[in-house]
Structure formats: structure tokens, C-alpha cells
Amino acid sequence: MRRLNHYGAILLTLSVCTISHGALVHDFDSQLDATVSATFPLNAFTDKAKTAWGVYDRTDLLPEKLIDESLAGADSFGIIQSQDTDNFFGIVDTYNDDVKGTIEVSFTFDLTVLPGSAYDVSIDMGAMGDFEAGDIFKWDYQFDQEPAQRLFDITTNTAISHTYILEDNTSVSLVDPLVIGTQVIDNQIKTFSTEISPVSTASSLTITLTTDTNGALEAFAFDNIVVESVHMPEPASLILLGLGGIALISRRC
Numbered sequence: 001m002r003r004l005n006h007y008g009a010i011l012l013t014l015s016v017c018t019i020s021h022g023a024l025v026h027d028f029d030s031q032l033d034a035t036v037s038a039t040f041p042l043n044a045f046t047d048k049a050k051t052a053w054g055v056y057d058r059t060d061l062l063p064e065k066l067i068d069e070s071l072a073g074a075d076s077f078g079i080i081q082s083q084d085t086d087n088f089f090g091i092v093d094t095y096n097d098d099v100k101g102t103i104e105v106s107f108t109f110d111l112t113v114l115p116g117s118a119y120d121v122s123i124d125m126g127a128m129g130d131f132e133a134g135d136i137f138k139w140d141y142q143f144d145q146e147p148a149q150r151l152f153d154i155t156t157n158t159a160i161s162h163t164y165i166l167e168d169n170t171s172v173s174l175v176d177p178l179v180i181g182t183q184v185i186d187n188q189i190k191t192f193s194t195e196i197s198p199v200s201t202a203s204s205l206t207i208t209l210t211t212d213t214n215g216a217l218e219a220f221a222f223d224n225i226v227v228e229s230v231h232m233p234e235p236a237s238l239i240l241l242g243l244g245g246i247a248l249i250s251r252r253c
């Protein structure tokens, strides 16, 4: 009976180690795990009714292209629906009287509290618009001082059109949607995920969005940046861990 309990202890130890998940979250609301920096101050564009760059909720003064108000009246353009009352990051027309050229916003997460050999990064994204190939939405990541790499490769697919569905079921077809691979970034916000790994153990992860979008008929929103450790010990480590546990039991026995 005593021996069985010890084996149970080994299994418990292994299972705790192999599911050592944790997550850092930046949701622009109650979980603000990232340090944020931007090359142009957030929420500082002059024309707040037509341009956007920053953190908003749907009641703020902001371009109506970001907000789906179809349930309240005629509306043919929007991403943030009536139940989406929390904060999000919104972008509309960054080529304006304040800025001409690319601007960036970066989110730096402290990985010393989330050690791992691999991370799953997910970001909720929505978009609606008639974009062009020259519009830029680039997500990059960088562990410590390692070279920056592409996180999500957003491009404009100028060969297709896309039908966007508003909250009142109005459908609106527009050419040239934003895509990641073959998946359109729709006005129904979806979670996009990818797994990344540092070359060696990293103490920080910086996720950067670079954008240059010109035109009032182009809206982009994101929320809920989640960095999850998906670290799994190497099989050799598991064997050593198991042997260590057995050795410990042997000594106790």
C-alpha cells in the first residue's frame, strides 16, 4: 500500500511537470501583463471621428467604421458588436494629418515569470474594408535580442472579394480583404494562434504591430494578446525525473 502511494507520487510529479502551462494576457481591461510602447502616442490622432490608433471601447468618440451599430439603425460597416463592450485596440486611417508612414505599437511580456521552451501566442483580430496591397499590418515577435521574426503574415488578397455579415445579418461584399494565408480576417473577430520558440531561454518577448493604412474604408481591431507557455520537458528529462523519484523512494524505503 505504501509502495503504491509512492508510485502515485511519481505520477503526480510527472503530470504536474508536463502540464506546467501558464499564460500572460494583455486584454486592455483587467489583465495588463505587457509593457506597451508606441512610435506615435495612442489615442492622440486629431480627427477622432475618422482616424483611430489606440485603445477604445465602443462608446468612445471613434470612427464608426470600427463599430457595428446595425442593431440600433442603418449601418453597413463595423467590427465591434453590441455585446463587445470591453476595451480593444482600434486602427483606422493612419495616413493622416498627424502621421504619414508606418507606426508601431509593441507589447513586451516578462518571460521570467513564464519560463518555457515554446510559446503559443494568440491574438483576437477583426477587420473590414476594401484594402490595397500597399496597406501594411505586420505582426512581428522578438525574444530578448534575438532577430525579430514574423508572427502573423497579414496581406491583402486583391484577387478576391469577401462578404462581411453585420450584427443584424446585413451582408456587405467588399473587394480586397486582409488575409492570413487563406483565412480572411473578417469583421467577426476571431482568434489567430501560432507557436514560437526562442533559440535559448528568453527573459522577454516583444510583440509588435507595424501598420500603415490609408483610407476611411479600412478598419482593423485586435484584443486579447495571450502568451502561453507550452513547455514540455524533453523525454530524457522525464526519464531522469522518474529515476530521481524512484531513487528518492528507494532511500525512503
Ligand SMILES: [Ca+2]
Pocket: 064, 065, 066, 067, 068, 069, 075, 076, 077, 078
Ligand atoms: Ca458602423
Ligand SMILES: [Ca+2]
Pocket: 027, 028, 029, 086, 087, 088, 223, 224
Ligand atoms: Ca478587451
Ligand SMILES: [Ca+2]
Pocket: 130, 131, 132, 175, 176
Ligand atoms: Ca482596394
Ligand SMILES: [Ca+2]
Pocket: 130, 131, 132, 135, 213, 214, 215, 218
Ligand atoms: Ca488603403
